[in-house]
Amino acid sequence: MKLVKDTDQIQKKENEVSDEKAEEAIRTIIRWIGEDSEREGLASTPKRVIKAFKEYFKGYTQDPSKFLSKTFTEVEGYDDMVIEKNISIQSHCEHHMAPMLGVVHIAYLPKDKVVGLSKLARTVEIFSKRLQTQERLTMQIAKTIMSSLDAKGVAVTIDAAHQCMTMRGVKKEKSTTVTNYFLGKFKDDLSYQNRYLRYITK
Numbered sequence: 001m002k003l004v005k006d007t008d009q010i011q012k013k014e015n016e017v018s019d020e021k022a023e024e025a026i027r028t029i030i031r032w033i034g035e036d037s038e039r040e041g042l043a044s045t046p047k048r049v050i051k052a053f054k055e056y057f058k059g060y061t062q063d064p065s066k067f068l069s070k071t072f073t074e075v076e077g078y079d080d081m082v083i084e085k086n087i088s089i090q091s092h093c094e095h096h097m098a099p100m101l102g103v104v105h106i107a108y109l110p111k112d113k114v115v116g117l118s119k120l121a122r123t124v125e126i127f128s129k130r131l132q133t134q135e136r137l138t139m140q141i142a143k144t145i146m147s148s149l150d151a152k153g154v155a156v157t158i159d160a161a162h163q164c165m166t167m168r169g170v171k172k173e174k175s176t177t178v179t180n181y182f183l184g185k186f187k188d189d190l191s192y193q194n195r196y197l198r199y200i201t202k
């Protein structure tokens with residue numbers, strides 16, 4: 001097991017691309033669209049793009065279970081759902097590397113551990129700062145919260161606009177995509193699922 005892990009790390013090191021190489025790639029794209037990559041306004045653009053990309057995709061180096069491990073057990077018998085609504089989300093689709101922007105709603109049903117509310121948003125942040133599909137993102141958030149909190153149930157909904165849909169291709173500016181993922185009680189008991197859906201549409 002350990003050997004596999006070490007090999008993985010070595011693999012990652014060998015694949016590492018330097019900032020200079022990434023900047024050169026952006027410069028190539030600037031030239032490819034027909035621009036002069038050396039003109040004043042564009043000279044530092046590759047550097048700025050790389051810096052922005054580091055922020056867009058910083059989720060690869062972070063582990064959400066680390067944040068979610070800081071839980072509180074003193075919930076004094078609270079046994080109903082905790083809902084965090086309208087957490088804003090900025091991610092990028094893996095098919096076009098185009099932004100997807102929207103909101104996430106998360107609910108969980110605690111067993112005996114609750115978590116600081118900001119940690120739910122942190123979990124969203126880490127998974128969204130990667131190349132994603134909305135379906136996978138929805139599942140990753142739900143499964144991670146479920147297992148980290150050992151919750152009785154988790155529900156996650158994402159409502160997002162994909163710029164690969166709104167700015168190119170079919171150009172449907174108003175369309176948004178809604179995905180849901182239910183685990184535990186939210187999956188098995190429709191009364192929980194319905195209450196959740198009512199809360200998030202309010």
Ligand SMILES: [Zn+2]
Binds near residue numbers: 094095096164165
């Ligand atoms: Zn796309």
